[in-house]
Amino acid sequence: MLDAFIQGLFVVFEWQTFLIMLLGIFLGFWVGLLPGLGGSTTLALMLPFIYKMSPVEAFAFLLGMHSVVSTTGDITSVLFGVPGEGTTAATILDGHAMAKKGEAGRALGAALMSSLIGALVGAFALALAIPVVRPLVLSFGAPELFMLAVVGIAFISSLSGQGGRALLRGFLAGLLGLLFSLVGQDPQAGVQRFTFSQLYLWGGLDLVPVLVGLFAVPEIVDLAIRGTSIAGELPQGNLGRGAWEGVKDTFRHFWLTIRCSLIGTFIGIMPGLGGGVAQWIAYGHAVQSAQDANERSGFGKGDVRGVLGPGAANNSKEGGALIPTIAFGVPGSSAMAILLGAFFMQGLMPGPDMLDKHLTLTFSMVWTMVIANTVTVVLSFFLLNQLAKLTMVPGSILIPFILFLAFIGSYTSNNHLGDLVVFLFFGFLGYLMIRSSWPRAPLVLGFVLGRIAENNFYISTIRYGPSWLLRPVVIILIVLTLLVIVYPLLRFRKGRQAAEEEPT
């Protein structure tokens, strides 16, 4: 196995393969940056071109492109508050807030560095997991997936903020999100739920228009209200130095970054959880790592840890998602589903063979992810200063372009005007939520996890009857759920006590 590991590195560095990988990186850079281009869509568009390539070249190209998308997507999220990709929305909360404080360079540095570390951890996990991956994935069935979704939903309580009232609103947002996820045809009886006779809604609400509306519109409104550039009237530090500060932040909070990378990898490995989940769980974990109530309320307003968490997770999950794709032919994310098509086109069959006969190829994929991300981050650092300067452009120039990107970004979801309606609806909703102090993160989490929870609940119940509650991993996850709910409540009570004991 060791020689396959080393061989994998060498094949990536062969002339032609390396050049093709660079081409993929170049494409992926722009795809991630522009909200209108989706990573999955572009992957699909590239499929016909790999027909003539050898397997190593084909995957160097596709993976080179794909692994970069989460990294540059963070850039758009930080600078403009528009999610560059569906998976980089969480970075907006603190990343863009930092940009508004004039710390765009620092936020970008943190996002890029954490992305790199996340990608490395993900790739590393992929390499290490190869011997154990099959038993690991096989032990997580529908009951466990249901419980994972429940743990995720319970997490909403920690994303809600301090105080009983904030908790109430957090739950309201979460419940709303859960309800929105149920739009569409139900898989049990084939009944159309909440579709108002609209064909467009049969498949449910798409993540991208919801996210773009929820996050981009309030930011645009805020920008219009302030009447200044994104960075505002604050004195500009040296933006270049800012980026370096961001890198240092990543190492200051090194273990947090690593933990969030691991969370991302784990969620990526679980087929069926999808790409939208990892960033929010990581974000929630970063919030939980705050020491006290004061620190916690700083999240969403420019705490660099809110950038590190999702930045790392949305890259590491790609490495994780590759695992079930290669080992079982079950895609861990929508991009992976398309990558599977590439496997078949190359005449490869995902499964035990990939971990055996084609081990070198598998390791070459790992190395591609490592190298592609490293190259991207290094190159981006040179551009960071220029990119950060965009936050000094007057808002009235930027707004039409941000709106343009937001509209077209939503539209490319289904190429349907309905996408724009969804975008506007959630845009208005997002604005109302900000005005009313309802946190948006729980809504997103509920939206992303709702269907997963429902489907796996029914699969578990129909298949196993009530006995699935007694499975060992399920019991562990039930305990974890209780912990996740109770821990912040305990903290809150302790904080309250401390506040009451303070001399007034």
Add this chain to the structure above:
Amino acid sequence: MKRWNAKLRILSWAIFLIGMPVFVWGASPYEGKTLTIVVGYKPGGGYDRYARLYGKYLPKHIPGSPTIIIQNMPGANSIIAANHLYSVAKPDGLTIGTFNNALTTGQLTKVEGVKYDLMKFSWIGSAASDAVILTVRSDLPYKTFDDMRKAKEIVIGTTGPGSSTHDFPSILKEFTGVNLKLVPGYSSSADVMLAIERKEVDGRAGSYDSIKPFIDRGLVRPVIRNRISAPGIENLPVDEELTKDPKGKAIMAVNAAPTRIYRPYVAPPGTPADVMKILRDAFANASKDKELLAEAKKSKMTIDFASAEEALKVVREVLNQPAEMAQEIGKYIKFGD
């Protein structure tokens, strides 16, 4: 788009007004033009890959070698694309499209939202047929249909009503007495395969093409098929022969018929006959093109061209079912996403 539309419109009008003489003089209607193939699904799926494959080789077989572009119009299991092709796209031969073969059943059972009439489309043909099969995990002891009938319970994972993973076993369960327990809710057929490996479910139904890699790998074994045969599954029992109930037989026949035209291609209603001839010949010839076949084989896409007449025959067969039969069918075959 406005400039393109204006140019195209002027050109199309010019062609139709000047008409026959120009055509007789040999100027091809596709010279310097763009042919758009509308696909009812997002990029990367099966229908999309077939369209892109054909899009690559069609220019060779169309005089004038137009540029071909693919446009994705997903939604409502391709009903949105079908509606668009039916009433919005112009019948000038510059827009054609592909959608779900099961839209025949959708029209028969009067699914809400259906605004097309498959009989009125200008049919080009179908690129492939596909069998629907039921498979079980290889380590299970069921080798023949009788084995299965004796079994206490066989758990089949599905993605929900409205897909072949669900409808095929649902009809089997109702009419052949096999004790199938359907577990719907998996997000994709690939997730069902993983569930099979986990021994969470025992088997899966669905398109032969998509299950074939797993059969080759040895994970599952096919046990029943529908009336469409294909290399490798010729000897399997056919579902219609496993039931004595005439209603069951009829429902199975109607369910199976559209899979003969698994990858349908149409042009909007009213496309002129001469243009249709070009398109039909182009598709037929492309389906015999050696390079296309080689690439298709490598990508594991079967090519099995059915002409427009055959396609219309299938459509007619399904749509001519009497109303009571349509209602019965609607109980088992829901239209889904």
Add this chain to the structure above:
Amino acid sequence: MKGFLNSRSFLALAGGMIAGYALYASLHWPFKTALFPRVVGIPLLALSLFELVLCMAGVEPEREGHAVDFELAKDIAPGLARRRTVAIFSWIFGFFVLILLCGFPLAVPLFVFLYLRLAGKHGWVLTLLLTLLSWFTMEGLFNRLLHLPFPDGWIFSLWG
């Protein structure tokens, strides 16, 4: 009635109405289909009404109630802020209407032009340059390269 008209009450009320509608719709569904909507809808309805009551009663502890999320800029005069908010929402909605009327490819440069001139009050040169940039991106990338399907604007279908 001041408590009733502000956005907090409005949102709580909206939440309650959405939950109410969901529960009402679920009455017609088979049990399995209706289970989750009810499990989510009932708490949503209850909590929304609770929040609504709290909002109307003016219960708003300033120290608590801060969401883990950003807050709109506070340092602009409320009158000015409200005018600008209405303005930007009008522009956003107007963009949508423009897309419906003229089709996406034309609406984008048109919107950029109008916004830069009317809202931003920028000079002609800058406006035209940026309009050109937006037109290039729209036509070049999204139309010619990606071939996204854009329905004709309503204006054009009327002219036919």
